[in-house]
Amino acid sequence: MDRPLPDLTRLRPAGGKRSTKRDRILTVFLRQEGHVSADELVDLVRREAPGIGRATVYRTLQWMVGAGAARKVDFGEGRWRFEASYRHPRHFHLICSSCHRSSEFLSSDVESLMEEIAAARHFAPTQSVVQIHGTCEECRTGKQTPPIDGATTELVFARDALRMAIATERSGLDFYTRAATRTKDPRGRTVFHKLAAEERKHLATLQKRYQELSAKDPQLESRPTFLFFKGAASGLFAAGAEQLRRGVNDQQALLIGIRCERGSHKFFKRYGERFEDSEGKQVFLEFADEERAHLDLLIREYRALRDRLGPRARRAKAHR
Amino acid sequence: MDRPLPDLTRLRPAGGKRSTKRDRILTVFLRQEGHVSADELVDLVRREAPGIGRATVYRTLQWMVGAGAARKVDFGEGRWRFEASYRHPRHFHLICSSCHRSSEFLSSDVESLMEEIAAARHFAPTQSVVQIHGTCEECRTGKQTPPIDGATTELVFARDALRMAIATERSGLDFYTRAATRTKDPRGRTVFHKLAAEERKHLATLQKRYQELSAKDPQLESRPTFLFFKGAASGLFAAGAEQLRRGVNDQQALLIGIRCERGSHKFFKRYGERFEDSEGKQVFLEFADEERAHLDLLIREYRALRDRLGPRARRAKAHR
DNA sequence: CTAGGTGCAAATAATTTGCAGAGGC
DNA sequence: GCCTCTGCAAATTATTTGCACCTAG
Numbered sequence: 001m002d003r004p005l006p007d008l009t010r011l012r013p014a015g016g017k018r019s020t021k022r023d024r025i026l027t028v029f030l031r032q033e034g035h036v037s038a039d040e041l042v043d044l045v046r047r048e049a050p051g052i053g054r055a056t057v058y059r060t061l062q063w064m065v066g067a068g069a070a071r072k073v074d075f076g077e078g079r080w081r082f083e084a085s086y087r088h089p090r091h092f093h094l095i096c097s098s099c100h101r102s103s104e105f106l107s108s109d110v111e112s113l114m115e116e117i118a119a120a121r122h123f124a125p126t127q128s129v130v131q132i133h134g135t136c137e138e139c140r141t142g143k144q145t146p147p148i149d150g151a152t153t154e155l156v157f158a159r160d161a162l163r164m165a166i167a168t169e170r171s172g173l174d175f176y177t178r179a180a181t182r183t184k185d186p187r188g189r190t191v192f193h194k195l196a197a198e199e200r201k202h203l204a205t206l207q208k209r210y211q212e213l214s215a216k217d218p219q220l221e222s223r224p225t226f227l228f229f230k231g232a233a234s235g236l237f238a239a240g241a242e243q244l245r246r247g248v249n250d251q252q253a254l255l256i257g258i259r260c261e262r263g264s265h266k267f268f269k270r271y272g273e274r275f276e277d278s279e280g281k282q283v284f285l286e287f288a289d290e291e292r293a294h295l296d297l298l299i300r301e302y303r304a305l306r307d308r309l310g311p312r313a314r315r316a317k318a319h320r
Numbered sequence: 321m322d323r324p325l326p327d328l329t330r331l332r333p334a335g336g337k338r339s340t341k342r343d344r345i346l347t348v349f350l351r352q353e354g355h356v357s358a359d360e361l362v363d364l365v366r367r368e369a370p371g372i373g374r375a376t377v378y379r380t381l382q383w384m385v386g387a388g389a390a391r392k393v394d395f396g397e398g399r400w401r402f403e404a405s406y407r408h409p410r411h412f413h414l415i416c417s418s419c420h421r422s423s424e425f426l427s428s429d430v431e432s433l434m435e436e437i438a439a440a441r442h443f444a445p446t447q448s449v450v451q452i453h454g455t456c457e458e459c460r461t462g463k464q465t466p467p468i469d470g471a472t473t474e475l476v477f478a479r480d481a482l483r484m485a486i487a488t489e490r491s492g493l494d495f496y497t498r499a500a501t502r503t504k505d506p507r508g509r510t511v512f513h514k515l516a517a518e519e520r521k522h523l524a525t526l527q528k529r530y531q532e533l534s535a536k537d538p539q540l541e542s543r544p545t546f547l548f549f550k551g552a553a554s555g556l557f558a559a560g561a562e563q564l565r566r567g568v569n570d571q572q573a574l575l576i577g578i579r580c581e582r583g584s585h586k587f588f589k590r591y592g593e594r595f596e597d598s599e600g601k602q603v604f605l606e607f608a609d610e611e612r613a614h615l616d617l618l619i620r621e622y623r624a625l626r627d628r629l630g631p632r633a634r635r636a637k638a639h640r
Numbered sequence: 641c642t643a644g645g646t647g648c649a650a651a652t653a654a655t656t657t658g659c660a661g662a663g664g665c
Numbered sequence: 666g667c668c669t670c671t672g673c674a675a676a677t678t679a680t681t682t683g684c685a686c687c688t689a690g
Binding site: 114121126 | 394396398414423425427429430433434437442443445447450452453455457460548550
């Protein structure tokens with residue numbers, strides 16, 4: 001489960017100079033799991049390279065944050081901690097008040113709620129801090145839980161993102177298949193068939209990647225959830241499929257598809273950007289584009305159908 | 321919109337001694353809106369009472385936090401800020417990186433998601449920090465937004481809690497009325513009628529309180545949302561009523577009622593505890609108890625019906 | 641009278657800065 | 666050789682502590 005160290009040159013900010021000391025500090029920092037405070041890092045660095053000044057470590061840390069190689073986090077201890085951002089997506093924290101360790105999670109649901117709240121208050125959000133303070137399982141029960149390193153976090157993130165993507169595509173496939181059989185308009189039916197085929201292809205790609213991932217870590221399946229997403233967990237299209245089952249007309253089916261694709265596009269975009277594994281990222285961003293194309297297709301189709309039906313038919317209601 | 325200052329004696333922790341200086345510091349602190357840092361408070365206090373030591377202010381602040389009169393908050397500035405807890409429920413923050421002011425919100429959705437996440441990780445949460453950092457409307461557009469004082473926050477909190485309670489009760493009334501007409505079993509029908517009557521009563525009480533509240537502040541209706549709750553916004557029972565419309569049997573109707581009442585009880589309990597206005601708190605906590613009683617009633621009824629139908633009937637499906 | 645509150649000054653803790661010298665390009 | 670990096674020590678900022686003194690109960 002070892003992973004290559006990042007390319008130091010890539011991390012250097014424009015105009016900066018290479019220096020053995022900086023590289024040393026950076027290397028020690030990147031080797032660390034979890035969240036180091038500046039002084040802890042000074043001790044760690046000095047242990048293997050005595051004579052490195054405290055100020056240098058502080059300055060290097062600033063430089064790393066500026067360069068995007070590290071993130072400053074505040075757990076309310078009255079000092080800063082730092083976490084490597086290399087191959088480590090932005091996330092939220094569970095912070096144990098007893099052992100002062102922290103574990104990480106992501107929640108798409110929390111993120112979208114915060115976006116909505118910010119919008120409702122006309123606030124332009126840049127970043128969110130979400131921390132759950134309390135007592136961890138280990139401190140309460142004494143049961144040992146194995147520490148999770150950065151490489152594992154990355155795998156677990158990918159696992160969860162893939163699980164949700166698979167659920168999304170699976171429900172999408174179900175939705176389009178069902179929609180195709182129900183649609184009366186032949187042109188609309190073709191569109192739905194086409195989209196069903198695409199979702200089937202996506203599903204296959206995702207399942208293959210999921211298997212590749214599982215091969216990298218035999219325990220992967222059993223690790224705790226990192227990325228929570230109720231919306232996708234049940235399949236973004238699941239609600240739409242349910243609506244179909246209750247009976248809707250062709251136009252309404254298209255509208256439901258539009259709503260679902262919008263959510264799906266957003267999902268792939270949001271997590272594609274967070275992927276630190278470049279292959280996974282590529283798959284997600286590609287899918288995001290395709291879902292966006294589906295969206296456009298559905299919108300075009302909806303408009304075409306509406307125009308063909310003429311203004312009078314627009315008032316027609318669902319035929320239950 | 322002036323409000324009485326809290327009873328200082330009530331805030332003093334057991335064993336503490338009254339002191340003119342402390343009272344002075346406390347008074348200045350409570351007069352402050354927003355979040356003061358310790359040093360800011362020192363300056364504010366010294367302006368009207370020179371010769372009060374910095375340490376005294378720091379110690380008084382500690383004492384206030386211990387006594388529950390103040391809360392320590394950390395906006396990542398490298399120092400603590402303090403907010404009065406008197407008539408001011410726990411909340412989350414929107415923090416402007418440009419003007420360093422903060423505004424507040426609550427979200428039941430975010431809170432329940434965090435409870436779920438904590439549970440999934442076997443973590444015992446004590447409190448949560450949620451901060452949205454970014455740029456506020458005023459800093460972006462230059463448009464002045466009137467500052468909101470503590471008394472207003474309290475009113476807006478009550479307004480939002482009541483709005484959601486009203487939506488909940490309204491959908492509950494709808495649900496039970498509908499359920500009563502659909503239920504075949506006469507005993508079950510009586511139960512639903514009874515519950516509908518109760519919800520109607522609750523609804524009347526809540527609407528009366530809402531009007532009283534509106535009278536206190538003519539602009540109340542137009543103020544921005546403080547408490548976000550998608551679940552209740554559409555009515556906790558709304559989904560249940562929808563299910564009814566699609567056809568369910570008597571047992572299933574009871575089960576849906578149980579699920580809704582559980583949510584409803586939780587809602588009244590959660591926000592009843594947060595109310596700083598004692599009348600509002602009383603109403604909410606009373607309703608929480610009644611919803612709990614409804615829940616018990618429904619559960620008893622469900623068991624009775626199940627036993628009457630006998631084990632074979634348990635396997636019966638919905639009659640669509 | 642005495643536990644607890646208070647002011648002042650000194651201590652601490654985390655971090656930053658000034659400056660002379662070292663080192664990369 | 667220039668410009669940036671580095672180490673050390675001193676400065677700064679937010680907060681706490683020690684201690685002699687004061688005050689309410």
